[in-house]
Amino acid sequence: MTTARDYGEGIDPEHALKYAIQHHSGDRTEIVEGVIDTVTPNWDHESAAEEIRDQIKPRVRELGCVTGSGNLDLPGSANWYVPDLAVAPKELAKGGGALLPDQTLLIVEITSESNAETDRVVKRKRYAEYGAPLYLLVDRLDKTVTLFSGPGRLGYTGVDGPHAFGTPVRLPEPFGIEVDTSGL
Template sequence: MTVMAQHTSSQMSVEEFEELATYVAQRFDAVRLEFIDGRVGIKGMTNGSHGEIAMWLVFQCKHARPDLTLNTTGQGLKVESYRNGRARPDAVLAPVGHFSGQGEWADPDGVLMVVEITSYDSDTHRRDRVEKPQAYGEAGIPVYLLVDRDRLKVVVHSDPDPRIGYHNIRVVELGQKAALPEPIRFELDTEDLKGHVD
């Protein structure tokens, strides 16, 4: 969930961002930073429904694929071309144990899916619907799942391409089944999500 974003000087390096992110994390428990498309974004606290959606997804993924873990702890990923961006997806699906020893900003290689759950703020459209699909596709992450609470839809992005983000974008109304393609290979029945869109 992105609460707000600040434009930064094009002079900020990834190293400077990581130093700033560490400084902020040590002083403010409720704030985490991201660095996408040359901008610093502030990722703030989520509401109860946001958390319920994340936990629902954890249970669905573990039931369908016990060999995988949906990490909802704010694991940072190196994204965008040449790994110059830093994102904190709402959830990251990877093999069990994948992030052991990787630190705060993990390489996206081996990540199977990232999840974002929209928030009710002015920055959601730009971040979750425009910048993040591009960044995650550039990083080669096979699937980007967007739970779009504003529009009452689930959007499945697949077939990543570093030039355009993702080739395939499938939009599913809440209440319908959303097929998660290779390498995940299972279906989400989104009926239960209708109760968590407030």
């Protein structure tokens, strides 16, 4: 007779799912609200990320941070994100594991036709809930940029935008710089 024990009673499904994602052979696979999604950005997408990375890089270095698209864990949820770009303190990024959104200084997501609503709604809500201080949404479909700040359980309290591409967007401290959005 087969029992629940034979099927792994006591196994934490969140942990098992996140373990599987971390140990598969693919690249840029994330879990969004329990759905596994393999991210394959196109060149326009990567170009927009690089445009932002190039502009913020000098300040990121001054802050002792790094930019990248490393894994972000959202504990207690079926979410494991791979942002298009994030800024994190160098010492935290050296640990080899996933970071938490509140350990970043900035998260950037760039929409594609396949994920626009996820970036606009789901990730914005989750990043706020998990304390990401700044969330920059580059909406390539609407050709706008919006900066969200003031994270909390109910969402972000600060919204700067949407601004049409070409409008400079100011990243507040600790950055204190403007991002030129004309090349996005």
